[in-house]
Amino acid sequence: MSNWGRWGDDDEVGALNLVDPAAVLGGLALATEGRVLSLAQPIGPSAGVPPHRRAPQRFMDRDAGDYAAGARSPDGFCFAEDTVVFGTHSGTHLDALSHAWTGDELYNGHAATNTRSTRGAQRCGADKLVPVLTRGVLVDLVAARGGPLEPSTPVGADDLARAYADGGIEPRTGDAVLLRTGWWERHAGSPEYFDLEPGLDAGAADWLAERDVALVGADNYAVEVAPSAPGSTFPVHLTLMHRHGVPLLENLDLRALGEALTESGRTTFLLVVAPLPLAGSTGGPVNPVAVL
Amino acid sequence: MSNWGRWGDDDEVGALNLVDPAAVLGGLALATEGRVLSLAQPIGPSAGVPPHRRAPQRFMDRDAGDYAAGARSPDGFCFAEDTVVFGTHSGTHLDALSHAWTGDELYNGHAATNTRSTRGAQRCGADKLVPVLTRGVLVDLVAARGGPLEPSTPVGADDLARAYADGGIEPRTGDAVLLRTGWWERHAGSPEYFDLEPGLDAGAADWLAERDVALVGADNYAVEVAPSAPGSTFPVHLTLMHRHGVPLLENLDLRALGEALTESGRTTFLLVVAPLPLAGSTGGPVNPVAVL
């Protein structure tokens, strides 16, 4: 089973195609209180990164010190500006469909070799991710279990099914499903955050794909449990992203959302995800927003 | 007249405070068709930048070529990732309130000297910008005048008043007002884009501030007309951002939105702006979304 060919041979949008106007309106209908929550982790020199990635940097191109030191301010006008350097898979981001694959082809059969040094991802880059407004479903395991999951705890299809049943949720085409494991709340910014994360297992990925979700996210750095089950490497990435074109939304901060939904006795909300359209990048940095 | 002190002496959020739950719900009510439009310009090595800024860069940290050249893919798993380098005032972004000031103080009296090399903007940085959903009002001068404005055309208070009247729009507290000049459509990516842009004049800024707008944006790189009127330098920045805490949304692409609204005979819509919370940065890159 896969979504290859489902939206044409040229398609680079994948499961985000499932968010049609009806899904948008269905999501919007959940925003009844006008309460807006950011789901982003902070991005900056102090945010953690896994060992194989580099810490974000920010350089001031002009700052108040320059004026204090005598820079000219025509008619009294002063400004400050800066340059940032960061990996697109640092911080909160939506994986582009060029991020993970197996064999020689990306999602939908696009040749993987379209992703090279000079021009980046010519197919399925972050610039092909479309903004999404849809129904968000929070699977809040912190609330369900009374605290953050233990390291390397797998979350399976039955866990998802139970959460849906407990919350009275009927799956809908185009849903965005977010998993709160408590991993970020427990290890924000620490090296531990990048090791032994609890998360989805391969069966959970199948369960979600079968329900035609548009995107899947979590409050950890790879959505799926680490380490992967023996004999597999990042199987959730391959099932969701590669076979079904479902982008993953990583490094979320879901604490405030979880607490707000618990308070309101809700499990669904409007989710807005509009990643930066970085030409040729493999991930789209984003400040995802939940609206209740 | 100013908004200093209006939301307390410590406030760093400014006019975005005006977007209360009622304004959010008012905005959401305009999303009746479920049609989603991105207002972002592309970001990448080929996007133009003004001469004093640097072109965005993207470096591949891992790509398909590495596997073609023999990199190990455990269990067949392959991935690609990249690092980006860009000025936060390149591309589509929301100015943080630390971006522009006069005298020794930022908006609300925060000492400008909080913005220095090492730690960036400690006050009013991009990490203090909150996500916004509110009513968007498009002032579409391309539609009104049958084409893009000429270079350095000022847009004044009377132009705004006329657009509001023609569109039957009553100003509302917390509105986001976007100005379509046609400048990006005409000069996308070219050096000309950064010279002689048409845009708001000082009187227009007063007019907007008096109407308690939450943010103001345009399809040019500084919102306001360039060059500034003699004896003033970026007066719209100072009126809106510095005195009233109104952040500016720059480098929009408003063509698709303008055409869609014209087709539908509308002038208002739901606008979602959720900039990246870059710690200490002076601008928040964003993919703004209009929903009709």
Place this chain on the structure above:
Amino acid sequence: MSNWGRWGDDDEVGALNLVDPAAVLGGLALATEGRVLSLAQPIGPSAGVPPHRRAPQRFMDRDAGDYAAGARSPDGFCFAEDTVVFGTHSGTHLDALSHAWTGDELYNGHAATNTRSTRGAQRCGADKLVPVLTRGVLVDLVAARGGPLEPSTPVGADDLARAYADGGIEPRTGDAVLLRTGWWERHAGSPEYFDLEPGLDAGAADWLAERDVALVGADNYAVEVAPSAPGSTFPVHLTLMHRHGVPLLENLDLRALGEALTESGRTTFLLVVAPLPLAGSTGGPVNPVAVL
């Protein structure tokens, strides 16, 4: 004819091996006046780069403005520091032997696929270039012809032979041969610099390789004439670097050296080239020094 295997199958040093202690002492013997000249072009935001490369950047991490704006200076101690971003083939540099190849192998049969995104050039990187002191020979065509060469002028074996004869120079194993074309003097920092450069042709490369030179440099950005002769692409790179392990020293400023040698009636001098040992890089930035 090639140098593959000449210094063992593992060799990554190439023709720099030719600079033995005798060659070093032979070079040192030419430094009779104690006069030191830098042959480097300036490196910085204003230095030109070819269109496919990026301009060098420099960001201040701390500067005097920070102190003017109130940064703490314990016991009155102040300091400034900065970060640079630049392509290793911008500015004056010695090409590492991983820079250019044909087929699947670098110089000496090292697999080209050792050069990948994550770890850079694992073989023949800039960190394998050794510091060189040797006899420098200036082939000064500006002096010989009364001015800079015209665009795309090829410099052939006969031109080199004539220059050696006129200067009374006997080739020596381990020589560093520098070619002054006048290209930098004529086009310093301009876009023209990267087009249509005069330089060595393929025959000249053979001539030099046969004479067992250690390195070859020029005051242009690729040492060899551009465009390459029909049916060939950068043949001088392939002959010298790939087949003979002779690194190329590019983007020199040879004006002062040329004038000093002319004044003194000399053509040889001590050359010192000690590139930065950048791990995995393909070029070693350097400030080459001539001593008369």
Place this chain on the structure above:
Amino acid sequence: MSNWGRWGDDDEVGALNLVDPAAVLGGLALATEGRVLSLAQPIGPSAGVPPHRRAPQRFMDRDAGDYAAGARSPDGFCFAEDTVVFGTHSGTHLDALSHAWTGDELYNGHAATNTRSTRGAQRCGADKLVPVLTRGVLVDLVAARGGPLEPSTPVGADDLARAYADGGIEPRTGDAVLLRTGWWERHAGSPEYFDLEPGLDAGAADWLAERDVALVGADNYAVEVAPSAPGSTFPVHLTLMHRHGVPLLENLDLRALGEALTESGRTTFLLVVAPLPLAGSTGGPVNPVAVL
């Protein structure tokens, strides 16, 4: 006592002025064996940096993987290139005279405020450092004491005097004095390297300045002992660099040189230091070379 004004009010070269042709020739005379040693630490992602600085980065702009993945190679020509990002005070470098100061003025009374964000160090930048060939004197405390110095061991004037006496060295104007503490040999690349380093104390700096040295270097990251004596902060930087215009050569690897000199029963050698002329930078990365 200071060198301000000694070489004119505009001077930005400082004590490197002391290296006149006689000093150059004196240095060259010591290169009797033709043996060349690099004194540089490796520069790259794996080299350590102090906590307030950033690790060097290298990004491949083109590599062998791109060809393996199908990039075009006209006439079979392939090339690789890369971009580096690093702090100029990471790795082996010569401090520019804009690096450290006290009060409002750099060495020689240049206004410190010439060093600002946009243009970097307009006075006393790395581009003002001239290449140096001179006599090097190694003060080898590892050899003298049978091993690396303990953490925070101060090296005083009497230690220097004793080393000179033991080595039979007469100070000469324009000498480059290098201190081998064993700190790098002991802690290469580790976090410890940046803490508690043994090095020169304030009295040693006076002793050296009085002897008209041209530059002073060490195999640690700040030349001087850390922490500084109570009531002072980096006093050696202020005495040597600020008052006397003596640049410091930091992060050397002096093991091979120390062992070679011990073997040969020597203490002096030819030192060549030709830092990159980075416009506006505060430090000049360099591969220093010793020749015996």
